[in-house]
Amino acid sequence: MTKNPRFQPVQPVRAYQRIVEQVEEALARGDLAPGQRLPSERELVAQFAVSRSTVREALRVLESNGVVRSRPGDPNGPEILPFSQTALRKQMVRLARVDELTLSELIGFRMIMDGAAIQVASRLRTPEELAEMEETLVAMRAAIDVDFEAFSEADLAFHDVIARISRNSLIQTCNDVVRGVVLTLISDKIAHAQNSRALMLESLQHHAEVVKAIRAGDGHAAARLARQNMYDYYAGYVPEPERETLRALIDD
Amino acid sequence: MTKNPRFQPVQPVRAYQRIVEQVEEALARGDLAPGQRLPSERELVAQFAVSRSTVREALRVLESNGVVRSRPGDPNGPEILPFSQTALRKQMVRLARVDELTLSELIGFRMIMDGAAIQVASRLRTPEELAEMEETLVAMRAAIDVDFEAFSEADLAFHDVIARISRNSLIQTCNDVVRGVVLTLISDKIAHAQNSRALMLESLQHHAEVVKAIRAGDGHAAARLARQNMYDYYAGYVPEPERETLRALIDD
DNA sequence: CGGCTGTAACTGGTCCGACCAGTGGACTAG
DNA sequence: CTAGTCCACTGGTCGGACCAGTTACAGCCG
Numbered sequence: 001m002t003k004n005p006r007f008q009p010v011q012p013v014r015a016y017q018r019i020v021e022q023v024e025e026a027l028a029r030g031d032l033a034p035g036q037r038l039p040s041e042r043e044l045v046a047q048f049a050v051s052r053s054t055v056r057e058a059l060r061v062l063e064s065n066g067v068v069r070s071r072p073g074d075p076n077g078p079e080i081l082p083f084s085q086t087a088l089r090k091q092m093v094r095l096a097r098v099d100e101l102t103l104s105e106l107i108g109f110r111m112i113m114d115g116a117a118i119q120v121a122s123r124l125r126t127p128e129e130l131a132e133m134e135e136t137l138v139a140m141r142a143a144i145d146v147d148f149e150a151f152s153e154a155d156l157a158f159h160d161v162i163a164r165i166s167r168n169s170l171i172q173t174c175n176d177v178v179r180g181v182v183l184t185l186i187s188d189k190i191a192h193a194q195n196s197r198a199l200m201l202e203s204l205q206h207h208a209e210v211v212k213a214i215r216a217g218d219g220h221a222a223a224r225l226a227r228q229n230m231y232d233y234y235a236g237y238v239p240e241p242e243r244e245t246l247r248a249l250i251d252d
Numbered sequence: 253m254t255k256n257p258r259f260q261p262v263q264p265v266r267a268y269q270r271i272v273e274q275v276e277e278a279l280a281r282g283d284l285a286p287g288q289r290l291p292s293e294r295e296l297v298a299q300f301a302v303s304r305s306t307v308r309e310a311l312r313v314l315e316s317n318g319v320v321r322s323r324p325g326d327p328n329g330p331e332i333l334p335f336s337q338t339a340l341r342k343q344m345v346r347l348a349r350v351d352e353l354t355l356s357e358l359i360g361f362r363m364i365m366d367g368a369a370i371q372v373a374s375r376l377r378t379p380e381e382l383a384e385m386e387e388t389l390v391a392m393r394a395a396i397d398v399d400f401e402a403f404s405e406a407d408l409a410f411h412d413v414i415a416r417i418s419r420n421s422l423i424q425t426c427n428d429v430v431r432g433v434v435l436t437l438i439s440d441k442i443a444h445a446q447n448s449r450a451l452m453l454e455s456l457q458h459h460a461e462v463v464k465a466i467r468a469g470d471g472h473a474a475a476r477l478a479r480q481n482m483y484d485y486y487a488g489y490v491p492e493p494e495r496e497t498l499r500a501l502i503d504d
Numbered sequence: 505c506g507g508c509t510g511t512a513a514c515t516g517g518t519c520c521g522a523c524c525a526g527t528g529g530a531c532t533a534g
Numbered sequence: 535c536t537a538g539t540c541c542a543c544t545g546g547t548c549g550g551a552c553c554a555g556t557t558a559c560a561g562c563c564g
Binding site for chain 1: 519520527528
């Protein structure tokens with residue numbers, strides 16, 4: 001077990017980085033929980049024995065990572081935020097903008113995740129949860145008469161229910177994040193579609209078919225339907241050569 | 253389209269935020285490209301007409317987002333970094349730590365992702381890529397005689413090849429991240445297993461079966477095998493009640 | 505003339521002290 | 535008990551200062 005000593009390249013650790021680390025560690029250990037407050041900047045200056053500039057740089061990093069939020073004048077100090085997906089989403093959007101992440105990759109990811117979630121859900125679902133799914137279908141139908149945004153929200157609720165039934169919050173979060181990224185990338189195009197009402201009705205119809213398959217207990221068919229639907233819904237925004245990769249995802 | 257005026261809650265925009273925005277915009281527009289350099293902090297002070305503290309806070313945010321890197325003493329100024337997924341990964345690790353993900357959720361996620369990637373890979377793989385897979389098998393076999401760490405590394409290489417063949421870097425990133433989290437959670441237990449050599453040999457055998465199915469073009473079987481293998485490999489560390497959820501993932 | 509070295513001009517990291525607009529709670533007047 | 539005032543304190547920004555380290559260049563030596 002004692003190999004020859006592999007020395008690590010030493011690089012200077014900035015003071016503000018160590019502050020960030022300490023806060024994140026406290027958060028990971030549970031010493032700090034969302035909703036709690038950090039001491040004021042001037043108090044942190046005393047505790048960490050650094051200057052206010054250093055404390056502030058650390059706070060800026062934490063803030064940009066979605067860990068805390070500072071509000072001027074708040075006597076309670078910076079607030080520890082609950083975890084949110086916005087930072088995660090921001091990073092994905094950034095990657096997508098520079099083509100490190102193509103739209104087809106994002107959609108392919110969703111096809112996989114959503115299909116898998118539906119498959120598991122069709123096996124684990126209780127009768128109550130099935131009813132819950134069908135309620136969201138009703139809500140989607142009603143939202144069509146409002147506007148696209150409402151429909152999109154109802155659709156989100158449907159997929160959230162699915163993800164929850166699948167007993168895997170990681171799936172749920174990933175789905176949410178990627179869905180948000182996809183929408184920010186093509187929302188303008190969708191909004192400009194003339195036949196948006198027809199699209200919504202078709203999408204609703206597809207969702208209903210999926211639920212039907214779930215009720216029948218045919219997870220295999222339900223998952224395939226879901227993937228097919230997502231492909232139909234988004235394929236138009238994906239350049240042709242990449243569509244083949246997506247089509248490979250439909251069948252199993 | 254003209255609804256009643258929905259006023260947005262107005263919040264003060266900090267100066268350093270606007271600097272961040274300007275830099276990111278220049279990056280998105282292509283005025284700034286990876287490898288280029290930003291002016292020195294003191295020069296930015298002049299250009300943005302703010303104090304150095306403000307410039308530095310902006311740079312810290314950009315740095316924590318993986319956009320630039322500052323090195324002390326570098327006369328060329330901060331460097332624009334190529335886009336990488338490390339920032340995305342950082343956020344995911346944070347998600348995994350904060351969101352109280354259970355081991356079974358993480359493993360279930362991997363079963364889904366890896367299975368899907370293998371399925372797609374078995375359809376899209378070229379002969380060269382198949383050969384590449386088989387090379388990693390050889391490397392895994394050799395690594396068994398070294399130690400568990402080497403084997404783990406070779407295993408990682410295998411899954412990386414799979415993810416790459418699946419033409420979806422998001423799958424690759426997610427797999428990497430979740431795999432890392434799982435390993436940090438149970439690596440000690442695995443290391444203490446007496447029969448680790450037997451486990452490694454068995455794992456290698458399973459991988460070989462998967463590759464065989466891929467070569468035969470049976471993505472369905474390959475994916476099922478992969479999920480089964482992962483279940484067998486990790487199920488021992490998952491409490492019984494949650495295992496059922498995982499078993500639901502094996503069949504499709 | 506080429507290679508090495510020492511230096512000087514810069515860089516980023518950190519500190520200090522100061523000012524401002526705004527917040528929120530305590531305190532007071534009704 | 536309520537409504538209004540006030541003040542201590544907050545975060546945001548500024549300007550200046552010092553330090554250790556890097557880099558490029560000029561000049562020295564071989």
